[in-house]
Amino acid sequence: MNNRQAIDRLLKHMEWGWTEETTKAIELGIQALKENTWIPCSERLPEENTNVIACFSSGTVTELAFYNGEFHGLFSYTTKVIVAWMPLPKPYKKGGSND
Numbered sequence: 001m002n003n004r005q006a007i008d009r010l011l012k013h014m015e016w017g018w019t020e021e022t023t024k025a026i027e028l029g030i031q032a033l034k035e036n037t038w039i040p041c042s043e044r045l046p047e048e049n050t051n052v053i054a055c056f057s058s059g060t061v062t063e064l065a066f067y068n069g070e071f072h073g074l075f076s077y078t079t080k081v082i083v084a085w086m087p088l089p090k091p092y093k094k095g096g097s098n099d
Contacts, residue, residue: 010026014026039084046087
């Protein structure tokens with residue numbers, strides 16, 4: 001099962017009338033899956049002036065900036081080289097929601 005399938009299944013489970021606490025947990029799970037899903041460049045590109053995790057066609061993964069319609073790191077890259085991307089995760093906060 002991939003992230004998209006898991007999100008779809010969790011959304012379907014939301015229709016079952018769970019308690020408020022369980023509903024919140026399912027919503028958190030959906031959000032986490034969305035934040036950890038690769039977005040193919042063929043579907044959409046990041047917003048301008050955004051740092052993302054990018055995946056090269058070779059499979060290499062790194063953080064790059066996206067601006068002026070291209071990915072930038074040490075060099076500039078087009079969507080012929082970068083095949084997918086995902087948003088950066090939220091920073092760690094001790095005692096926060098990601099503990």
